[in-house]
Amino acid sequence: xxxxxxxxxxxxxxxxxxxxxxxxxxxxxxxYNLVSWxxxxxxxxxxxxxxxxxxxxxxxxxxxxxxKSGATASLTIxxxxxxxxxxxxxxxxxxxDSFDKLFGGGTYLAVL
Amino acid sequence: QVQLVQxxxxxxxxGASVRVSCKAxxxxxxxxxxxxxxxxxxxxxxxxxxxxPDSGDASYARKFHGRLSxxxxxxxxxxxxxxxxxxxxxxxxxxxxxxxxxxLLDYWGQGTLVTVSS
Numbered sequence: 150x151x152x153x154x155x156x157x158x159x160x161x162x163x164x165x166x167x168x169x170x171x172x173x174x175x176x177x178x179x180x181y182n183l184v185s186w187x188x189x190x191x192x193x194x195x196x197x198x199x200x201x202x203x204x205x206x207x208x209x210x211x212x213x214x215x216x217k218s219g220a221t222a223s224l225t226i227x228x229x230x231x232x233x234x235x236x237x238x239x240x241x242x243x244x245x246d247s248f249d250k251l252f253g254g255g256t257y258l259a260v261l
Numbered sequence: 262q263v264q265l266v267q268x269x270x271x272x273x274x275x276g277a278s279v280r281v282s283c284k285a286x287x288x289x290x291x292x293x294x295x296x297x298x299x300x301x302x303x304x305x306x307x308x309x310x311x312x313x314p315d316s317g318d319a320s321y322a323r324k325f326h327g328r329l330s331x332x333x334x335x336x337x338x339x340x341x342x343x344x345x346x347x348x349x350x351x352x353x354x355x356x357x358x359x360x361x362x363x364x365l366l367d368y369w370g371q372g373t374l375v376t377v378s379s
Contacts, residue, residue, distance in 0.1 A: 185365040187306070194356060194369035195298075195306065201363050238306050240365050248294060248311055249320055250365055255305035 153178065153239055153253035160259040166227040169256045171239030172220055178241040184222045186215055187238045189255070195238065199224060226258070234260045263287040265357050265370035272376045278345040281373045283357030285338045291315035294360035295340040297331065301353040311360055312340065347377045 153173040161167040177183060182202035187195040197206055199215035202222055212233075214225045226233055236255045243249040268282040283295060297309040310321035314333040321329050330343040340357055355373045358366040 183363070183365065187366075189300075189306070194371055195358075195366075196369070197364060197367055200365070200367075206364070206367070236305070240306075240308075242365070243308075247320070248360060249322070250296065250298075250308040250311075252298075252306045252308055 153241060153251055155237075155239060155253040155256045157254070158257040158259065160261055161226075161229045162261050163229050163231065165229050166225060167229065167258060169224045169226075169237050169239075169258070171222040171224070171253050173222075173241060173251075173253075174220060175241060175243065175251065176245050177243075178222075179220045182217055183242055184215075184217060185240045186213075186222075186224045187240060188233075189236045189238060198237075229260050231260050234258055263359065263368045265359065265368055267355075267357060267370040267373045270374040270376070272378065273347050275348055275377055275379055277347050277377075278343060279347060279351075279375050281342045281355050281357075281375070283340040283342070283370050285340065285359070288359075290333075290338040291335055295331070295333065296358045296360050296366055297342045298356045298358055298366070299353040300356070301350065304353075309342070309355075314338075314340065344375075347375075349377050351375065352377045 184202045186199035189195040202217035203215040238255045239253040243251040266284045291314045294311040294313045296311040312319040312331040333340045357370040359368045361367045
């Protein structure tokens with residue numbers, strides 16, 4: 150099955166910015182902006198923080214931003230805070246004409 | 262507000278089956294798919310399948326074919342996920358999530374821990 154590839158981990162100091170990449174070859178991923186990002190803290194439900202590659206749902210801090218160019222989507226977190234330490238997942242549709250989903254492997258963000 | 266409330270933790274023996282429920286409220290239940298996602302210990306999120314409550318249409322990830330079944334009861338706005346022939350590798354937190362075309366998965370249940378152990 151096609152994959153969405155993320156780095157296993159990234160790190161940054163409080164106040165800094167970090168960017169997490171998500172690379173894929175699925176047609177729905179490369180052609181459309183139908184990519185979502187989720188923040189997942191241990192023991193909690195995943196939380197939608199970016200949809201359609203660059204849209205923030207209501208209530209999500211503007212420190213979170215997304216972008217996409219071709220086969221790579223990116224999540225940038227600016228002004229890092231301790232509570233940003235979590236695992237971040239990208240997600241896309243697995244195929245055209247399908248509502249099946251595919252997650253990236255997840256990226257652990259360490260706030261040092 | 263949209264809420265998805267899942268059933269409590271389960272402990273099962275290898276070879277058994279498990280049913281997890283997901284009670285939806287705050288929206289018209291039939292208009293959105295319910296997806297199931299799991300996270301095994303030390304692993305990432307894994308999409309399992311989706312089902313539409315109105316049409317009954319469903320799709321399951323290939324690796325679960327034959328073991329996974331989803332259903333809904335629209336009268337009580339509840340979705341169910343049944344997984345059979347459990348092994349220790351099925352020990353995981355199982356989440357239900359509402360599907361949305363643009364957001365993919367917008368609201369999530371709190372998760373249900375399923376532990377498979379002899």
